[in-house]
Amino acid sequence: MREATSREIKEIARRHLVAHGAAGVSLRAIAREMGMTAPGLYRYFASLHDLLDSLRADLFTELTDAVAAAQAALPEDDTDGRVLAALRAVRAWALGNRAEFTLLFGPAVTDTGPEEDSPAAVAGQRFAAAFVSLFDRLLAEGRFAPPPAEPEASAELRAQLDAFAACTGFTGDHASDAATRFMLRSWVRFYGLVCMEVFRHLGFVADDLGALFEAELRDLVTGLGVVYRAP
Amino acid sequence: MREATSREIKEIARRHLVAHGAAGVSLRAIAREMGMTAPGLYRYFASLHDLLDSLRADLFTELTDAVAAAQAALPEDDTDGRVLAALRAVRAWALGNRAEFTLLFGPAVTDTGPEEDSPAAVAGQRFAAAFVSLFDRLLAEGRFAPPPAEPEASAELRAQLDAFAACTGFTGDHASDAATRFMLRSWVRFYGLVCMEVFRHLGFVADDLGALFEAELRDLVTGLGVVYRAP
DNA sequence: TAAGCTTAGTTAACGCTGGTAACCACCGGT
DNA sequence: ACCGGTGGTTACCAGCGTTAACTAAGCTTA
Numbered sequence: 001m002r003e004a005t006s007r008e009i010k011e012i013a014r015r016h017l018v019a020h021g022a023a024g025v026s027l028r029a030i031a032r033e034m035g036m037t038a039p040g041l042y043r044y045f046a047s048l049h050d051l052l053d054s055l056r057a058d059l060f061t062e063l064t065d066a067v068a069a070a071q072a073a074l075p076e077d078d079t080d081g082r083v084l085a086a087l088r089a090v091r092a093w094a095l096g097n098r099a100e101f102t103l104l105f106g107p108a109v110t111d112t113g114p115e116e117d118s119p120a121a122v123a124g125q126r127f128a129a130a131f132v133s134l135f136d137r138l139l140a141e142g143r144f145a146p147p148p149a150e151p152e153a154s155a156e157l158r159a160q161l162d163a164f165a166a167c168t169g170f171t172g173d174h175a176s177d178a179a180t181r182f183m184l185r186s187w188v189r190f191y192g193l194v195c196m197e198v199f200r201h202l203g204f205v206a207d208d209l210g211a212l213f214e215a216e217l218r219d220l221v222t223g224l225g226v227v228y229r230a231p
Numbered sequence: 232m233r234e235a236t237s238r239e240i241k242e243i244a245r246r247h248l249v250a251h252g253a254a255g256v257s258l259r260a261i262a263r264e265m266g267m268t269a270p271g272l273y274r275y276f277a278s279l280h281d282l283l284d285s286l287r288a289d290l291f292t293e294l295t296d297a298v299a300a301a302q303a304a305l306p307e308d309d310t311d312g313r314v315l316a317a318l319r320a321v322r323a324w325a326l327g328n329r330a331e332f333t334l335l336f337g338p339a340v341t342d343t344g345p346e347e348d349s350p351a352a353v354a355g356q357r358f359a360a361a362f363v364s365l366f367d368r369l370l371a372e373g374r375f376a377p378p379p380a381e382p383e384a385s386a387e388l389r390a391q392l393d394a395f396a397a398c399t400g401f402t403g404d405h406a407s408d409a410a411t412r413f414m415l416r417s418w419v420r421f422y423g424l425v426c427m428e429v430f431r432h433l434g435f436v437a438d439d440l441g442a443l444f445e446a447e448l449r450d451l452v453t454g455l456g457v458v459y460r461a462p
Numbered sequence: 463t464a465a466g467c468t469t470a471g472t473t474a475a476c477g478c479t480g481g482t483a484a485c486c487a488c489c490g491g492t
Numbered sequence: 493a494c495c496g497g498t499g500g501t502t503a504c505c506a507g508c509g510t511t512a513a514c515t516a517a518g519c520t521t522a
Contacts, residue, residue: 156442184433258480260478
């Protein structure tokens with residue numbers, strides 16, 4: 001009952017998101033489409049910001065599920081295939097859901113930084129955990145040796161890496177400063193690759209940058225000890 | 232006279248941009264601050280979108296100037312230093328002007344894609360040209376050999392690379408498909424690095440990710456035949 | 463069965479937004 | 493003395509998030 005209405009609201013909100021961007025999601029328009037008035041929506045969400053945050057949480061789990069589904073088709077022990085499938089699943093979801101990806105990974109709309117305990121934040125951490133576990137698996141299999149930290153690595157950097165590891169749950173037996181650092185580097189690189197394509201900053205090139213993506217992916221996973229395989 | 236008013240409008244708009252984000256720039260608030268009424272601003276800009284586009288153009292040239300200024304302090308023949316200084320200048324400007332960087336390099340606010348002939352677009356191309364010329368210089372000096380294209384490189388990819396080269400003005404004697412591809416890959420990687428930091432998706436780590444940036448920068452420029460040098 | 467509380471929704475209102483139309487006052491040129 | 497353009501104004505439209513006050517059900521409990 002109540003849950004169904006809540007879902008319908010988010011469903012309509014998502015349609016407006018893809019149609020007009022994040023700024024085009026309005027309570028009044030949603031209410032109008034539902035045959036309601038805007039204040040009625042406040043029975044379900046404390047504010048527009050809360051609605052969007054809840055929507056973000058849903059989208060994070062949808063993306064996480066897509067990543068899991070892509071891996072489910074492969075045998076359990078096919079680590080190479082799972083890594084490639086997971087990364088490709090992220091790109092595919094991002095391209096198929098540009099507005100949603102922007103909401104999740106675009107610039108933080110609030111200047112207060114991301115809230116620690118919001119539903120979207122915890123869903124985002126579960127998404128991150130999926131890739132952390134894959135990275136941990138590569139480490140466990142001894143696929144590669146993370147480049148040792150330079151001697152001039154400051155204590156400040158070390159503290160930052162510890163915070164990152166703690167936040168993403170990268171605290172297994174194979175965790176180390178060097179490993180954390182390499183995981184972060186790999187993720188940053190992949191993030192930029194997808195962002196560039198989704199944000200259309202390469203729009204003058206073409207709509208489908210699949211070939212470039214695959215070339216970068218090959219380079220990226222090779223550094224992680226994964227043998228590349230064409231899609 | 233008229234030019235001065237136009238500049239004042241954009242100046243105030245920029246203040247509102249950094250204070251409340253791109254969505255917080257409103258004609259009425261600007262007019263109020265100027266002791267005017269909102270419709271008066273339409274004598275200077277056809278719409279809010281036009282104002283933001285003009286502001287984008289200004290910011291692109293400001294960033295381009297910052298990159299040039301960083302290089303100006305170095306001797307003319309110090310290619311390594313110039314490359315490092317230029318890339319560091321982009322990061323420094325981005326961190327010092329987060330909201331402005333987001334406006335330039337964040338997700339495209341319009342769903343119609345970037346307009347071809349808007350003032351911001353041409354200013355953006357001049358910004359790109361600064362790095363294209365640096366890349367061309369590295370090629371001219373034979374600093375590195377761009378990795379040869381895989382045999383399975385499709386004709387589609389080739390066409391995309393040609394479009395990219397034409398759009399960025401990368402048409403010198405040293406231009407080739409392999410070179411264009413490597414330039415694009417390098418830029419995408421750098422873009423992701425800066426975006427991740429500016430968009431605060433690593434906010435849980437720390438505010439200053441300088442050490443991580445330098446580590447990535449070292450890896451990146453080394454691949455371009457530039458000998459790394461600490462800042 | 464009647465009283466009372468909770469829930470889901472309403473209307474009315476405040477103050478804000480971008481944008482348009484009509485109008486006005488000034489200032490330079492003929 | 494008149495005329496046109498420039499730089500503004502007021503009045504208005506439609507839309508926005510949010511709050512306050514209220515109403516109509518439905519369920520609980522004495």
